[in-house]
Amino acid sequence: MAEQSIISPENLVYKKTDVMTDRELHYCPGCGHGTAHRMLAEAIDELGIQSETIGVAPVGCSVLAYYYLNVDMQEAAHGRAPAVATGIKRVFPEKYVFTYQGDGDLAAIGTAETIHACNRGENILIVFINNGIYGMTGGQMAPTTLPGMKSSTCPMGRDVLTMGNPLKITELVAQLPGTYYVTRQSVHTPGNARKAKRAMKKALEYQKENKGACLVEVVSNCPSGWKMNPVDSNKWMEENMFPFYQLGDIKVPGKGLVSDGKNGS
Amino acid sequence: MKKEIRLMKGNEAMAEAAILAGVDAYFGYPITPQSEIIEYLMSANTAERTGMQVLQAESEIAAINMVYGAAGCGKRALTSSSSPGISLKMEGISYMAGAELPCVIVNVVRAGPGLATIQPSQSDYFQAVKGGGHGDYKLIVLAPSTVQESVDFIRLAFDLAFKYRNPVMILSDGIIGQMMEKVELFDQQPRLSEAPEWATTGKKPGEKSTVITSLHLESEDMEQVNLRLQAKYREVEKHEVRFESYRCEDAEVLFVAFGSSARIARKAMDLARAKGIRAGLLRPITLFPFPVEEVRRLAGQVSGMLTVEMNAGQMVEDVRLAVNGRTPVEHFGRFGGMIPGPDEILVALEARLEEWYKEQPAQTE
Amino acid sequence: MAAKGDIIIDIERCKGCQVCLDACPKDVLEMSRKVNAKGYQYTVKVNSDCTGCANCAIVCPDAVISVYRVK
Known part of the structure; x- marks a missing residue:
C-alpha cells in the first residue's frame, strides 16, 4: 500500500524528458548513445531552448538521432555536420546549433570540417561520441581505436606502425584559438552522466556569448563492436579507454588549456 | 525610368546580381576562373547592404554543406565554383537533391579531365545534366550565353529552386565568367522574410519537429521518394523549357x-x-x-x-x-x-x- | 521503515543491458526470468529499499525507468 502511495504525479522525480521523442531507440542494448542523447536533451530542456535549437545528425550509428531528439534537425553527409552547422548558424545566429557525431564521422572523414569549424570559432556545440570503433558498418577500425585494440579491419589488433595512431582530436581542437570550451566526459555511471549533461548545458549557454566553438567528447562503449556484454564493456572502457582518453576539462573559459592531453599517450 | 547600364565582368555581375536578388548566404572556395565571385562579394559590404552572409569555406565540400545547412533553414543559399571544385561538391548536391533543398550552384566551367587547364570549356554538360552525383536526380540547369543572362539567371534560378525545392545549376563557362559586357541590373530585391514550412527554424510548441534528410531506410519508402522526385522532374520538363x-x-x-x-x-x-x-x-x-x-x-x-x-x-x-x-x-x-x-x-x-x-x-x- | 522511493519500468522497452543494476546503490534491481516481446530479459524491482535516487533511470540508455520519491 505504501508503494502505491509513492507512485503519484506529485512524487515524480525523474522521467524521460519531452525533448526526447517516444520512439524506441534502435541502439544495441547498453549502448551509450541513448544516454548521451538524453543528457543532451535534458540540457536543452533545462535551458528551455527546445524551440530555438537546431541539430545536425551525422552518418554512423546515430544517423537517426533526429528520430529521438525532439528538436528541428538536419541530416548531414558523412563528416560534414560542422559545415552544415556553420551554414545554419550563419543564417540563424540567434539559434542554438549543435552537431552530434561519432568518431569516424568527426575524426576521420570529417576531420577538415571539424578542425575548420572549430578554428573559425563557429558558435556551435559539437557533441563527439568516441567509442573507438565503427559501429554501424559492423565494427571496423576507427581513427580513435586504441593501439592493439581489435576490430574487423584490424583483427590482430591495431598496429600503429602500419595503421597509424589513434587521433586525440579533442586535444587537437582545444589548441585552436576558435574553441572556447573543450571537455571529455562519459555517460556510463550516474555521476558521469550528470557531469556530461552539465558540460553540454554549459556549452549551450556559452553560445549566447559568441565566444567560439564548444566540443564535448563523450567516451562511450560499443558492446556489439567490442564483442562484450554492456556491463563488461563499461568496465573495459574504464580500464582501457580512460587511461588514453582521460576524462575532464581540456579547455575552460577564463583558464584556457587545463590539460595537455599527453597523459596516457 | 531608364535603368543604369554598366560594363561588368561576368563573374562580378553574377556576384552583384546575387546581392540584388536578396540572396541570404554565399559559401565558396576560390578556384580559377570564378574567384571574382567571392572576391566581389567579400568587398561588397553585403552585411550592411542586405545582411547577406558571405564565407570562404575550407573546401568546396564544406562550402556546399554550408549551403545545405542554410538552405535547410529556408534561406536563399548560393555557391560557385569551377569544374574540379564542382566535382567535389557533387556529394552535397546529391544530398540536396535527395533532401529536396533549393539552392543555386554556379559552375564557371573550365576544361578537364583532372586538373587540366583553367581555360574555358563546356565539358561538364554531362555532369550537370545527367547527374554527376549518385542516385536518380536532376538539377535544373540554366546556360547563360551573355553577361546579361548571367545576371538575370541568378534571380530566375532562385525562383525555380524554391518553386520546385530543387538545386539549380547555372552552367556558365570561363568565357562568359571572364568577359566584360554591358549589363542592366535589376532593382534590389528583399531577402526572404518568412521561412517555408519545411525549413528547420526551431520546433514550434505543439508541432512535430522538422527534419531535413535524404535517408529513407525502407526500400518501399525510398521508391516512393524517387517516384515523387521523378514526378517533379516531369513537371519541370512540362513547364520550364527555355530556348x-x-x-x-x-x-x-x-x-x-x-x-x-x-x-x-x-x-x-x-x-x-x-x-x-x-x-x-x-x-x-x-x-x-x-x-x-x-x-x-x-x-x-x-x-x-x-x-x-x-x-x-x-x-x-x-x-x-x-x-x-x-x-x-x-x-x-x-x-x-x-x-x-x-x-x-x-x-x-x-x-x-x-x-x-x-x-x-x-x-x- | 517505509519505502522512500519507487520506480516504474517500461518493461517492453527494456533491452536487458543491466547497466541499471550496477548503478543502484540499494540492490533493488534484478533481471527477470521472463523475456519481453522483443525477447529481452528486463529489469525488475525485487525489494522495497528504493530511495528514489534516480541513478538507474539516468544511466538507462533506453529511458525506460520513471522515478518517484516522497518529498
Whole structure:
C-alpha cells in the first residue's frame, strides 16, 4: 500500500524528458548513445531552448538521432555536420546549433570540417561520441581505436606502425584559438552522466556569448563492436579507454588549456 | 525610368546580381576562373547592404554543406565554383537533391579531365545534366550565353529552386565568367522574410519537429521518394523549357549550341547565310529540361543538325535522342580549353552538307 | 521503515543491458526470468529499499525507468 502511495504525479522525480521523442531507440542494448542523447536533451530542456535549437545528425550509428531528439534537425553527409552547422548558424545566429557525431564521422572523414569549424570559432556545440570503433558498418577500425585494440579491419589488433595512431582530436581542437570550451566526459555511471549533461548545458549557454566553438567528447562503449556484454564493456572502457582518453576539462573559459592531453599517450 | 547600364565582368555581375536578388548566404572556395565571385562579394559590404552572409569555406565540400545547412533553414543559399571544385561538391548536391533543398550552384566551367587547364570549356554538360552525383536526380540547369543572362539567371534560378525545392545549376563557362559586357541590373530585391514550412527554424510548441534528410531506410519508402522526385522532374520538363531560336523559320540546316558556343555558332550561321546556306541556330537555355519538343519539331524541317560544343560531344547525345533518327545529327567540338572559330564551324558544316542533302533533300515546306 | 522511493519500468522497452543494476546503490534491481516481446530479459524491482535516487533511470540508455520519491 505504501508503494502505491509513492507512485503519484506529485512524487515524480525523474522521467524521460519531452525533448526526447517516444520512439524506441534502435541502439544495441547498453549502448551509450541513448544516454548521451538524453543528457543532451535534458540540457536543452533545462535551458528551455527546445524551440530555438537546431541539430545536425551525422552518418554512423546515430544517423537517426533526429528520430529521438525532439528538436528541428538536419541530416548531414558523412563528416560534414560542422559545415552544415556553420551554414545554419550563419543564417540563424540567434539559434542554438549543435552537431552530434561519432568518431569516424568527426575524426576521420570529417576531420577538415571539424578542425575548420572549430578554428573559425563557429558558435556551435559539437557533441563527439568516441567509442573507438565503427559501429554501424559492423565494427571496423576507427581513427580513435586504441593501439592493439581489435576490430574487423584490424583483427590482430591495431598496429600503429602500419595503421597509424589513434587521433586525440579533442586535444587537437582545444589548441585552436576558435574553441572556447573543450571537455571529455562519459555517460556510463550516474555521476558521469550528470557531469556530461552539465558540460553540454554549459556549452549551450556559452553560445549566447559568441565566444567560439564548444566540443564535448563523450567516451562511450560499443558492446556489439567490442564483442562484450554492456556491463563488461563499461568496465573495459574504464580500464582501457580512460587511461588514453582521460576524462575532464581540456579547455575552460577564463583558464584556457587545463590539460595537455599527453597523459596516457 | 531608364535603368543604369554598366560594363561588368561576368563573374562580378553574377556576384552583384546575387546581392540584388536578396540572396541570404554565399559559401565558396576560390578556384580559377570564378574567384571574382567571392572576391566581389567579400568587398561588397553585403552585411550592411542586405545582411547577406558571405564565407570562404575550407573546401568546396564544406562550402556546399554550408549551403545545405542554410538552405535547410529556408534561406536563399548560393555557391560557385569551377569544374574540379564542382566535382567535389557533387556529394552535397546529391544530398540536396535527395533532401529536396533549393539552392543555386554556379559552375564557371573550365576544361578537364583532372586538373587540366583553367581555360574555358563546356565539358561538364554531362555532369550537370545527367547527374554527376549518385542516385536518380536532376538539377535544373540554366546556360547563360551573355553577361546579361548571367545576371538575370541568378534571380530566375532562385525562383525555380524554391518553386520546385530543387538545386539549380547555372552552367556558365570561363568565357562568359571572364568577359566584360554591358549589363542592366535589376532593382534590389528583399531577402526572404518568412521561412517555408519545411525549413528547420526551431520546433514550434505543439508541432512535430522538422527534419531535413535524404535517408529513407525502407526500400518501399525510398521508391516512393524517387517516384515523387521523378514526378517533379516531369513537371519541370512540362513547364520550364527555355530556348532561343535564330532564323529557324526557313532553316534547312541547324546549329544547336548553348552558352558561349552559341555566340560563335551564331556568327558561323551568319557566314553560312552569306554564302546562301539557309542555316538556323537553336540555343537551349535550359539544358535540363532540354528543349526536346523544339528539336523534334525542327528535325522534321532541316536536312541535318550540327551541335557546336566546347567538348568532345555531350549535348549531341540529347539532340540525337530528341531527333530519334529523323535527321542526321553531328557534333563539332574543340576542347581542352580551345575555343572554336566561326570559320572552322562553317567548314565543318559545309563538309557535311552534300551528304545531308543527298540523304534528306531540304524540305521547302 | 517505509519505502522512500519507487520506480516504474517500461518493461517492453527494456533491452536487458543491466547497466541499471550496477548503478543502484540499494540492490533493488534484478533481471527477470521472463523475456519481453522483443525477447529481452528486463529489469525488475525485487525489494522495497528504493530511495528514489534516480541513478538507474539516468544511466538507462533506453529511458525506460520513471522515478518517484516522497518529498
